Amino acid sequence: MTGAALAALWSHWARNPLQLFTLIAGLALATALWSGVQAINAEARASYDAAAATLGEGRFDQLLPRVGETIPQERYIALRRAGWQVSPVLEGRLATPDGSIRLLGLDPMTSPGGLSPVALGGEDMDLVSFLSDGIIFADAVTAAQIASVVDLEVIVDPSVAPGLALTDIGVAQRLLDRGGVLTRLILAQVQPKGLVPLTELAPDLMRRVAQEGSDLGRLTDSFHLNLTAFGFLSFAVGIFIVHGAIGLAFEQRRTMVRTLRALGLPLRRLVWLMVAELAVFALLAGTLGVVLGYLIAAMLLPDVAATLRGLYGADVAGSIRLRPGWWLSGYAIALGGTAMAAAGALWQIARMPLLASARPRAWVMARGAGAARSGALAAGLLLGAGALALWGSGMVMGFALLACLLTGAALALPLLLRIVLGICQARARGVVAHWFWADTRQQLPGMSLALMALLLAIAANIGVSTMVSSFRLTFVGFLDQRLAPELFVGVEDAREAAALEAFLEGRAREVLPVLSVETRMAGLPADLYGARIGMTYRENWRFLASDGPVWDRVAAGEAVIVNEQLARRSGLWVGGELAVAPDVILPVIGIVADYGNPIGQAVISEALFQRLFPDIIATRFGLRTDDADRLRTALTSEFGMSEAVMIDQKDIKAFSLEVFERTFTVTGALNVLTLAVAGFAILMSLLTLAAIRLPQLAPVWALGLTRATLGRLELLRAVVLALLTAVLALPLGLALAWVLLTIVNVEAFGWRLPMYLFPLDYARLGLFALMAAVMAALWPARRLARTAPGELLKVFANER
Amino acid sequence: MSVRALVLALCLLPCAALAQGFAGLGTDADGFAVPQPNPRFDFPADHGPHPDYRIEWWYLTANLTGPDGAIYGVQWTLFRSALAPHSEEGWGDPQIWFAHAAVTTPEDHFVAERLARGGIGQAGVTVQPFAAWIDDWQMAGARFDQMRLTASGPAFRYDLALSAQGPLVFHGEGGYSVKSAKGQASYYYSQPFFAVDGVLSLPQGDVPVTGAAWLDREWSSQPLAEDQTGWDWFSLSFEAGTKLMGFRLRQEDGSHFTSATWIEPDGVTTAFPDGAFQATPLEQTQVAGRTVPIRWRVELPEKGVDVTVGAVNPQSWMDVSLPYWEGPVLITGSHRGRGYLEMTGYE
Structure with a gap:
């Protein structure tokens, strides 16, 4: 009986292949759109991760030397022999005819996972050559730049940040002519039991703590959320098609349902058979959809081979294996969508009186x-x-x-x-x-x-x-x-800060100290900033709301600017008053958008800040310059600053x-x-x-x-x-x-x-x-x- | 595949070129030296590295006991793997070093791994005084028979004193150990008579321990034939003071190549050729997603040995770049005692 019923159910599709096609194609397209959007999200994420990893603003604590100094290789060996899991890094600028590029030397044997170039993980990658002969990884533009000055194999790896070249530490020492010298050490996240503390072993090295996700990351999270919503919407479009196809098919099969029931097929079994039939279609369409989604991603994304590694779990170069979780989510969405689209139709079949007449146009009517x-x-x-x-x-x-x-x-x-x-x-x-x-x-x-x-x-x-x-x-x-300042640099103490400011006199167009203190304002944890108000602030800051000559009032110490987060959470707006310190209450004169920042912020003038917090010294500076490369070179070669404490905003x-x-x-x-x-x-x-x-x-x-x-x-x-x-x-x-x-x-x-x-x-x-x-x-x-x-x-x- | 696994795969796995004794030159196609029969060892120099051979190891396993009678196993292994048959100062050195350390209890198995490049002082072996080290892990002493052994991982560390109670023993034909019917071989000697005394630091606290350790020294350029898929290696110390080293190399066709050395308490050895030693799995278990034998029947009829060898902790999985099973075993049957078992190539 079941066999006969199945044959009867199938005969409908055999007579209406177009309907079957609509059903499967609609569902497959819906799933494909959903998968495609996921793929794009993952692509973007992988890119940010690569950027974060190669830009060094990362997930690992680092040990830095004092400004102007380097770390002798013996120090590295001594720390390793003391049990500390550190990995050496040499960073420097390599001059090319088209400007200098950043050369980053790593040791793949000791560097924590994920810090090496993506292409190095490939199976056909010759690690022996990487270790002994020297191979350089860079994006296409940078690779072409390097090839003109270095006689080594250069591999194009789109996951490497622009302007950066990665290579083995030994090769980097040779190319930069800095044998036996390191610029910083990366600390592995897990360290062995019972080590002598670093403060005793290496008191002269500064430990820079890993950053928990950057501002950029938080900003992009919002973007991903919205794209995910788009994925759902695309899916909803597909589901409408499926709903239509299923509704029509069920309506047209009313006669058949009536006949089958009259012949003695129990209603319950009939409904289950139809559910099973739909489930098979959903699985088929889900499979097609995941593959289609992958094809969409593959067509749309330029360097899909590198980034799909994470998404689809491609562990063999050249052949991509879809990750099981990926399949499951594809099937789940296809099955869920079918269930949603078919629930009403099935309910009607289940409630239909045995002797209801067939109505071929009933669905439309x-x-x-x-x-x-x-x-x-x-x-x-x-x-x-x-x-x-x-x-x-x-x-x-x-x-x-x-x-x-x-x-x-x-x-x-x-x-x-x-x-x-x-x-x-x-x-x-x-x-x-x-x-x-x-x-x-x-x-x-x-x-x-x-x-x-x-x-x-x-x-x-x-x-x-x-x-x-x-x-x-x-x-x-x-x-x-x-990111208006072209260069951000960091120093360690007041002496260095003063020396840096003196050094930059006449060399940088504007020097903007980053003065900040964590405090509480309007009952909320917030950061208070002291700004050296000049052209940069006046030209670049846009306000969500403001009143009058904002920067003049702030510079005079008469007003405060707050960010949107603080304004919204404390219910403050322009015209309100904020206590920036116990006895200093200032009117709020401007609200500034501050995407990606989780906490409140307020900005006052540098002079007022120094009066309120005389102990706080700026150790980070934003530098405005017309030639970031030259200033950078001057800072490294003349002032002796480490590359690691400089961030090139342009990049x-x-x-x-x-x-x-x-x-x-x-x-x-x-x-x-x-x-x-x-x-x-x-x-x-x-x-x-x-x-x-x-x-x-x-x-x-x-x-x-x-x-x-x-x-x-x-x-x-x-x-x-x-x-x-x-x-x-x-x-x-x-x-x-x-x-x-x-x-x-x-x-x-x-x-x-x-x-x-x-x-x-x-x-x-x-x-x-x-x-x-x-x-x-x-x-x-x-x-x-x-x-x-x-x-x-x-x-x-x-x-x- | 991670970078590290790739390094190990490049270095450790046998190469296709079969060059054993090729044209009598004693080097293989890549210029590495190849072990020759009738070796003449030169100590202490031969305790040190042989950079012209492809691979080499200093491999120590110890069966230890705590004050309450609890049993422990300790492993300390330093591997040298050469990308080219020479060594030099600096990052350009083609010698790669890596090491595994483990502490095994009936309940837990703590593992740590270290990797280093030669030429920069992070890892290496010197002979006078003897020191084998990678990072802070070290096996060192004024002489090879009096050493201190240390290692640490995120969840353990140990500090053990080793004192040799007997002579070095040489496997195969005077230290020339044949590994296949096609003639693959290595240089292989051991110091199986170390007495051990020291402290294990475990998550539950420090444990003073005593016991016995067995150090293997082996180097070669091509230890396995291309049709061999892995090995099962036993080092067994019987209560009567006799010891047995035996291994079984598994071949693709299901057959095995075996070899064994019987060691008297005074260090006198008897070598047994292929077939004399037999090891048969009795019980398998799931370890890290693989099926691995954890109870064996081990036989050496010429010496009346017919014992059952069972893992102290069946989950003694070395979850390192190139994973394998290694852990302490208990011996029952015709002889009783303790030992170590290593199994590789179980996929």
């Missing part, structure tokens, strides 16, 4: 009949979304709000379209136009799922484009503001921007993909409807409209519906972006990303959506235009 109910539901959901936005709080609320908003809008779409089409019909002149609008309205129920998918796709694209572009504008502005900035640009490009490509999926949904709906609609078209044809005209009208109809949907998607997309930027982000990170509008982008998206609709409608319209007159005549002969 039911959608129409339910319009009022879904309208009410949509109104409820949208009201709920509004209520959540006004009174809700917390991350979960943010996502609940998104869900309410999107579902509500999707459900409201057919209703809104009906109203608009009704108005058009009322205003229509001429019988053909009248018929056109009426027929479009009549088609709406069958098209509504596809149109909902299109709505969500356009809205998601508008939302994500807005979010990503706003993010980019904000991020670039923030980088300019905070960090360029690298961060490059990583983001890559992510933006990929997001653009994903936009096109989502729209393609929505277009696919339209195509499938039109094809499905084409067969059912023949009886409605035949009379119009018989009344004198040619098949060609009918075809053109069919195309026009798709364009009209898509256009209306796109117009309705605009406010939804903006609402989506607003929720992501101002609610979800604030809940997650405590700061709000300003929202910018990009009308040109939206127009382009609308155009893409129309193109997708036209392309989807082209084939069905052509088919209609070429329908044999005999087919149309058969409608009247009742011989279909």
Whole structure:
């Protein structure tokens, strides 16, 4: 019996291969989009990690010599012989005709995991050569630079930060002509039991503690969260397609269900068989989806081989193995999506009376009949979304709000379209136009799922484009503001600080000491900064809110600037007053955005800071200069500063921007993909409807409209519906972006990303959506235009 | 694959080129020296490194007992692996050093690993006075038969005094130990008579211990034939004072190549060729995702040996760059006693 029932169930798909294709393809595309977005997130993360690792601002404690000194190799050996797990580093500048590059020498035998170049982990990498002959790793640009001055093998490794070359410590000593010399030591995270403390063994070496995640990391976390939301949205678009396909298939199989039950197949077994059938489809589609997602990632990401290592667990160079966890998440999302899409249909089958009559158009009709109910539901959901936005709080609320908003809008779409089409019909002149609008309205129920998918796709694209572009504008502005000094350097004590300031006189355009103290303000832990106010601050800082000549008042010691975090948490805004010290109360004159910083900050003038905290000496300085390389060389060769205490902001900035640009490009490509999926949904709906609609078209044809005209009208109809949907998607997309930027982000990170509008982008998206609709409608319209007159005549002969 | 595993794989695994005694020149294709029969050892120089051979080790295992009768196993191994058959000062030295240390109790197995490059003083071996070291791990003394042994890891450290109670013993034909029917061989001698006295520092506190240790010295350029997949090596000390070293090299076709040395309490040895010594797994267990035999039947009929050798701690897995099983064993059957078992090549 089970076998026979399975054969009967399968026969439906055998007769409707297109439907099966829609189901599997829809699900696979949904899963693929989800996987693709995950891949891009992982790509970006891997890039930041590589940047963090190679820029040295990292996860390991380090031992540094005093300014102007180096660490003799014997010290390293002595520390190793005392049991300390340290690894030697020699860093220096290597002059090339196109400017100097940073050369970093490491010892792969002792360096903690993850510090070596990515390519060195490859199986075909010749480590013997790395250790003995010398191999250099660098990105493409830097590699070309080095090749002109060094006669060693240079391997291009995109994970190495720009302007940096990695090689063996011995090779570095040779190239830099600094035999027996080290510039710093990296401390492994785990050390053996019972060692003599470093303060006794090496009191002259300064221990720099590992940084727990950089500001950049926190800023990008927000970006990832938003991209993940985009992944979900893409998935939702796919699920609409699946929902449509499953709903139609189940409706069409009602007769079969009735017959099978009449033949004695228990209802419970029948439902389980259908569940099993769907599960098989979901697994199949999930497999396809994960592979497709991988292909999307592989096509979109330039250096996929290096970064997919982490994502897919590729441990053999050249052959990529998908990680089990990856498969599982792909299957889970495919199965979950199918369950979501099929639950309603299965429920109906389970409740269907044994003797219910078969209704081939019931599915379409039911959608129409339910319009009022879904309208009410949509109104409820949208009201709920509004209520959540006004009174809700917390991350979960943010996502609940998104869900309410999107579902509500999707459900409201057919209703809104009906109203608009009704108005058009009322205003229509001429019988053909009248018929056109009426027929479009009549088609709406069958098209509504596809149109909902299109709505969500356009809205998601508008939302994500807005979010990503706003993010980019904000991020670039923030980088300019905070990383304005070309060079950051550190010293150890007041004597060195004074010497450095004297040395920099006339050499740097501006010297900005970083003076800060951890304190409590407005009852919250916060950092107070003393700023040497000059052109850098005046030109680069942008305020969220300000009042009057901000920097003049601050320089005069009459006012304070606070960051957004402190302002929001303490309820302070411009005009309020803040106690920066027990007896010093200053008016707040400006609020500054401070992305990626978890705690509050306030800025006063350097003079006031020194009066309040005379014991605090600046040990870090931002340097403004027109020639960072020359200043850097002067600092190392003349002042004797270690490379390790200098941070070249240009490198960090360029690298961060490059990583983001890559992510933006990929997001653009994903936009096109989502729209393609929505277009696919339209195509499938039109094809499905084409067969059912023949009886409605035949009379119009018989009344004198040619098949060609009918075809053109069919195309026009798709364009009209898509256009209306796109117009309705605009406010939804903006609402989506607003929720992501101002609610979800604030809940997650405590700061709000300003929202910018990009009308040109939206127009382009609308155009893409129309193109997708036209392309989807082209084939069905052509088919209609070429329908044999005999087919149309058969409608009247009742011989279909 | 990590960088370190790659280094070890490059260095440790046998090379394809079969060059044993090739044209009588005694070097293989890469210029490494190859062990020759009838060796003449030169001590103390031969306690030191032989950089013209591809691999070499100073391998000590100890069976120890605490004041409450609790049993412990200790391992200390320094490996030398050459990328090229010479040595030089500085980072350019092709000699790679790595070391493993472990403490085994019936419940725990603590492991640590160290890696170093030669030529910079981080690791090495000198003979007069004797010192073998890597970082702070050291086996050193004025003479080879009176030494102090130290090592430490994140969860343990030990400091043990070694005092030889008998002579050096030479395996195979006077220290020329054949490893396959095709003639692969190594130079191999041992000091199996060390008395041990010292302290183990474990997470639960310091434990004074006494017992016996066995030091193996072996070097070669190609210890295994290409069709050999791994080895099972036994060092057994019986209560009567006699000792047995035996190993079984597993071959791809399922056959084995065995070799053994019987050691009298006064150090007089008898070498046994392939087939005399037999080791048969009796019980296997899952260790680190692999199936590894942890109870064996060991036979040497010529000496009336038919014993069962069982692991003190079946989970004595050396989770290092090139992982293997190594731990203390208890002996029952025709003879009783304690010893050490090493098993490699179980995937």
